Structure formats: C-alpha cells, structure tokens
Amino acid sequence: MPEDTQNTRPINDTVATPKAIFGKDAVMEAMADHIAIMGLGPLIVDAKWDRKELTLTVAAGTVVNAAKAAKAAGYNFLEDVTAVDWYPTEPRFQISYSMLSHSFRQRLRVITRLNEGEQVASITGVWP
Amino acid sequence: MPTTLDDPKVAQEVHNPDTDIERNKAPHARDVTGATLHEFRTAESLLTANAPAPLPGTVIAEDMIVPGVEDVVLSHEIGHKPHGSDPVSDQTMILNMGPQHPSTHGVLRLVIELDGETIVSMSPDIGYLHTGIEKTCEAKFYAQVIPLTDRIDYLAPMTNNTAYCLAVEKLLELEVPERAQYLRVLFNELTRLQSHLVWLGTHALDIGALTVFLYCFREREELMRIFEAVSGQRMMTSYIRVGGVSLEPPAGLYDTIRKFLKKFPSRIDEYEGLLNNNPIWKSRLQGVGYLSGEDAVALGVTGPPLRASGVDFDVRRDMPYSGYEKFQFNVPTSKDGDVWARYVVRMIEMRESIKICLQALDGMPEGRIVAIAPKIILPDREQMKTGMESLIHHFKIVTEGYAVPAGEVTSSVESPHGMMNYYVVSDGTTKPLRVHMRNADFATLQALETMCKGKLVADVVAIIGSIDIVLGAIDR
Numbered sequence: 363m364p365e366d367t368q369n370t371r372p373i374n375d376t377v378a379t380p381k382a383i384f385g386k387d388a389v390m391e392a393m394a395d396h397i398a399i400m401g402l403g404p405l406i407v408d409a410k411w412d413r414k415e416l417t418l419t420v421a422a423g424t425v426v427n428a429a430k431a432a433k434a435a436g437y438n439f440l441e442d443v444t445a446v447d448w449y450p451t452e453p454r455f456q457i458s459y460s461m462l463s464h465s466f467r468q469r470l471r472v473i474t475r476l477n478e479g480e481q482v483a484s485i486t487g488v489w490p
Numbered sequence: 491m492p493t494t495l496d497d498p499k500v501a502q503e504v505h506n507p508d509t510d511i512e513r514n515k516a517p518h519a520r521d522v523t524g525a526t527l528h529e530f531r532t533a534e535s536l537l538t539a540n541a542p543a544p545l546p547g548t549v550i551a552e553d554m555i556v557p558g559v560e561d562v563v564l565s566h567e568i569g570h571k572p573h574g575s576d577p578v579s580d581q582t583m584i585l586n587m588g589p590q591h592p593s594t595h596g597v598l599r600l601v602i603e604l605d606g607e608t609i610v611s612m613s614p615d616i617g618y619l620h621t622g623i624e625k626t627c628e629a630k631f632y633a634q635v636i637p638l639t640d641r642i643d644y645l646a647p648m649t650n651n652t653a654y655c656l657a658v659e660k661l662l663e664l665e666v667p668e669r670a671q672y673l674r675v676l677f678n679e680l681t682r683l684q685s686h687l688v689w690l691g692t693h694a695l696d697i698g699a700l701t702v703f704l705y706c707f708r709e710r711e712e713l714m715r716i717f718e719a720v721s722g723q724r725m726m727t728s729y730i731r732v733g734g735v736s737l738e739p740p741a742g743l744y745d746t747i748r749k750f751l752k753k754f755p756s757r758i759d760e761y762e763g764l765l766n767n768n769p770i771w772k773s774r775l776q777g778v779g780y781l782s783g784e785d786a787v788a789l790g791v792t793g794p795p796l797r798a799s800g801v802d803f804d805v806r807r808d809m810p811y812s813g814y815e816k817f818q819f820n821v822p823t824s825k826d827g828d829v830w831a832r833y834v835v836r837m838i839e840m841r842e843s844i845k846i847c848l849q850a851l852d853g854m855p856e857g858r859i860v861a862i863a864p865k866i867i868l869p870d871r872e873q874m875k876t877g878m879e880s881l882i883h884h885f886k887i888v889t890e891g892y893a894v895p896a897g898e899v900t901s902s903v904e905s906p907h908g909m910m911n912y913y914v915v916s917d918g919t920t921k922p923l924r925v926h927m928r929n930a931d932f933a934t935l936q937a938l939e940t941m942c943k944g945k946l947v948a949d950v951v952a953i954i955g956s957i958d959i960v961l962g963a964i965d966r
Contacts, residue, residue: 412898413899415899438787446923485529
C-alpha cells in the first residue's frame with residue numbers, strides 16, 4: 363500500500379559549499395567532515411569539487427580498497443562503471459565508478475587513470 | 491601468423507590455474523553478478539587498449555551453448571548424449587531463447603541451463619541492437635546529440651532528453667526558467683504514463699491477456715497525439731532542449747491533456763477490472779520472480795522493481811531535479827518483491843503521475859520557455875530575420891556549435907524504467923568528449939538470473955515482462 367513518505371528523510375547538508383574546489387589538499391580541508399573524504403582518506407590521490415559533484419582520484423592498484431571504503435562509508439549502491447578515453451593525454455584512460463548513498467542521498471565519483479595495456483582489478487567482490 | 495601453444499602468451503592463458511578452475515566449475519556455480527556487466531561493457535569499450543579477457547566468473551552465452559570438450563568426451567565414454575537429448579540423463583539441457591522470441595521485448599537473447607523445466611542458470615547475451623550511439627555523440631555538437639537520445643530508451647524520449655539536457659545545463663551552469671521546468675515535469679509524467687501503458691499491454695499479452703493490450707494502446711494513441719501536437723513527432727519528440735523546451739504548447743492542448751487525465755483513472759480501473767481478479771493472471775504473477783531488497787540494491791536494480799522489493803528510493807523525491815520538489819506525490823512501495831508487486835507498484839505510479847500532471851497544469855507559471863543565453867539557445871525565427879545580432883548568433887550556433895566549459899557531470903532522473911544517469915565529459919570544445927548513459931534496464935538485467943533461478947521456463951516470460959525491458963536502452 364502507498365504510504366505518504368513525502369519529505370520525511372533527512373538531507374545531508376555537509377555539502378553546502380557551491381564553489382568549485384580543485385586539488386587534494388584544498389578539498390580535504392574544505393570538506394573534512396564529508397563522509398567520502400573521511401571514508402577514503404589516505405587512498406585519495408587527487409580530488410575535486412566541481413558543479414556540486416565530488417570526484418576523488420585513487421591509484422589504479424587501490425580501486426578495490428577504495429570501493430570497500432566507499433561502501434563502508436555509506437555509498438551502498440554502485441550505479442555505473444564506465445571509461446573515458448583522453449587520447450592523446452597520458453595516462454590515456456580514465457575509469458569512472460559512480461556510487462550512490464541511498465540514506466545520505468549523495469553521489470560520489472571515484473576515478474582512476476590507466477595507461478595503455480594496464481589493467482585494473484575487478485570490484486565484483488565488493489558489489490556482488 | 492597463427493598462434494600456437496609455444497607462444498608464451500597463449501601458453502600462460504591455457505595453463506593459468508585460476509582460469510582453469512573457473513572453466514572446470516559447473517556452469518551453475520558461476521554467477522553473473524553485480525559489477526560484472528558494467529565492468530565487462532567498460533572493458534569492451536576500451537578494445538583499443540588490449541582489452542583484458544572476460545573477467546573470471548563472467549559467463550558468456552556462447553560458452554554455455556558450446557559444450558566443453560570434457561563434457562563431450564565424457565558423454566561419449568559413458569554413453570550419455572550431451573545436452574539432455576537422452577530423457578533419462580541426469581545432465582542439464584542448454585536452451586537458447588531469443589533473440590527473435592516475441593516475449594523478450596526486442597532482441598534479447600538468453601541462454602538457459604535447464605534441469606527438466608527448472609532453471610539452473612542463465613546468461614543474457616546482449617548486443618543485437620547495438621547502435622554505437624555513445625560513440626556517435628562524440629562527433630556531434632552538444633545540440634545535435636538530443637535527437638540521438640530519443641532513440642536510447644525509445645519508449646521514454648522526453649525523459650532521455652531531460653536527462654541529457656540537465657547534464658549539459660549543469661556543465662554550462664545555466665538556469666532553466668520555471669515555466670520550462672513545469673513543462674518538463676508535465677511531459678515527463680505523460681511519458682511515464684505512455685511507457686507504463688506499453689509495459690502493461692505487452693506484459694499482459696505475454697501472459698495471455700490480449701484485451702488489455704488493445705485497451706492500453708487505445709489510451710497510448712491519445713498520448714501520442716498530445717506529443718505530436720506539442721513537438722510535431724509522435725515518438726522521437728526531441729522536445730526538451732538545452733536551456734528549456736523547444737516550442738510553446740499550441741492553444742487548446744492543456745484542455746486536451748486535462749480531458750485525457752480526467753478520464754484516465756477510470757481507464758486504469760478498467761485494466762485492473764480485467765486483471766486483478768483474473769485467476770490466471772494472479773497465479774502467473776504471485777510469488778514468481780522474487781527479488782529481495784538486499785539483492786536488488788547489490789545488483790544495481792532501480793525504479794519500480796527496486797521499490798517493489800521494499801527499498802523506498804525515488805530520484806524524483808529524494809534527489810529532486812527540474813522542480814520536482816514543488817510537487818506532492820506518493821512513492822508506492824511493496825515488500826513482496828515478486829512480479830505481482832511490480833505490477834501493483836506500477837499501477838499506483840500511474841495514478842500518482844496523473845496527480846503530478848494535474849499539479850503541473852494548475853501551477854503552470856507564465857514566462858519564458860527557454861533561458862536567456864543568446865550564444866547557446868537559437869533565437870526566435872522572427873528575431874533572427876530582423877536583428878543583426880540574432881542572425882550572427884544563429885549562424886554561429888548552427889555552424890560551429892557552442893563551447894561548453896571543461897568538466898564532468900552526472901545528471902540523474904527517474905525514468906519510467908528506473909534511474910537514468912547521463913555522464914557527460916567536456917574538454918572545453920563544442921563537442922562532448924564522452925557521453926555515457928546509465929539506463930535502468932541494463933542494471934536490472936543483471937538481476938534476471940537471481941529472479942529466475944529455480945523457477946520454470948514459463949516464468950521467465952513473466953519476469954522479463956515485469957522488469958519492463960527496452961533493448962534500445964541496453965545496447966548503446
């Protein structure tokens with residue numbers, strides 16, 4: 363049966379700053395209480411807060427650990443995995459993982475960069 | 491040069507103990523699971539970069555239908571015929587379903603492993619409708635991508651347009667006027683009605699209720715006429731544009747929509763009257779295709795199937811876009827998680843959509859239907875023919891497109907089938923560097939095996955119908 367659930371959920375307001383922030387240190391300082399920053403902490407190589415979206419870069423070897431950390435931090439839903447070809451920039455490829463937290467109503471993008479011929483481990487162990 | 495076993499690469503491949511273990515496992519012990527389809531597709535899109543072999547654990551449909559060498563040798567030695575052609579054999583049978591099967595709603599191919607009539611395992615084989623749309627988008631100006639998005643999920647063109655335009659507007663940091671937002675909401679909800687009508691009609695047709703199909707298409711025809719009146723096209727509308735919508739609705743259209751919405755609830759009653767107490771419909775749907783809430787979240791299921799499994803999440807309410815926060819509506823959920831629950835959830839959703847449409851019509855504000863951004867939005871025809879500046883802008887937009895600031899964004903909308911995301915990456919030029927669509931159908935397909943395991947072949951048809959699959963959204 364339908365229930366009136368309109369506007370009954372809490373909204374996480376930790377991400378109120380609208381300004382774009384680039385660079386690992388700047389983002390980690392400005393958004394130190396963000397669940398993703400707290401969860402992924404030492405794995406973050408680079409970060410950006412742009413157009414109200416958080417993108418965290420991790421090293422290719424730590425993708426599985428990053429996925430585990432993100433899941434533990436509350437990002438319970440893997441939306442999508444896709445790739446971007448940045449030719450002729452090096453490293454050429456970018457793998458983007460899009461994760462969503464149902465309870466915090468937040469989206470997180472974790473990216474990693476790969477050179478040609480490199481491989482990245484599967485995260486099927488984290489999201490079955 | 492032919493590859494031989496002496497080639498160290500091939501030798502490593504053949505004698506890799508990990509893959510050997512995978513190969514020797516019985517097919518039903520391997521699972522198609524959560525991130526697998528996404529990752530496999532990602533690897534495929536990088537074919538230029540020595541794409542790795544399929545991930546361990548991934549079942550390729552072709553592998554299932556070609557018997558393993560050891561199976562053939564074994565069956566020869568002990569006298570069993572492979573693939574269950576011997577009725578007393580304890581071996582399972584491999585059955586190919588589709589891609590031309592009428593109940594697969596397009597060109598979905600399933601390879602099913604059967605024990606008698608019970609499903610042991612299943613592997614979907616997609617790609618028969620692959621159009622390369624994602625790649626094509628990279629060669630178009632931002633505005634030229636919109637007609638392509640119509641063709642992704644061809645039952646919900648307005649929703650696709652909205653998702654793409656939201657992403658580009660986010661990149662441009664463009665504010666859309668309120669009137670355009672209301673028009674978007676109105677036509678998004680009418681699209682939801684239209685898509686759900688096709689779902690209900692074909693789902694009932696699969697189960698054997700022909701009349702419902704005819705009734706549904708009767709109402710769908712009226713919606714098609716509304717879309718034609720507003721955009722000039724019945725299906726491929728391209729009505730929603732970057733910065734707003736393309737045209738002011740013609741005079742009298744709101745009355746037509748109101749008339750339709752007034753009688754539509756009684757039409758839903760009509761469908762429910764045909765189905766709800768029908769013993770065949772009930773026994774084919776109830777208790778079939780169970781999916782638990784945890785499995786649904788883990789496998790990436792969204793939309794009505796997710797809500798039918800008891801997870802209360804709707805993008806329209808929880809992460810509002812295009813002014814949905816101004817509308818009052820309920821999000822139906824069910825704890826049953828079976829095909830029947832998905833049917834009930836969608837039927838209630840249709841009634842909620844009517845409420846949203848009426849609120850949009852009642853609250854429709856006056857004002858512009860596009861944002862003020864002369865270098866991005868095409869000027870009116872009259873302005874273009876009378877003003878020098880407008881003419882220059884028109885010429886520049888049509889011939890060169892408009893540059894979009896560099897960055898990457900994800901837009902998310904609740905399409906009739908579930909959560910639809912557009913991931914657009916810009917490098918600062920007039921053409922997108924990458925456009926990627928996340929369609930609900932693709933992720934929901936991953937859950938098909940979980941829903942079908944242990945059920946009968948006939949249930950597969952009911953379950954495919956209940957996930958409301960559109961192959962255009964899966965093969966991009």
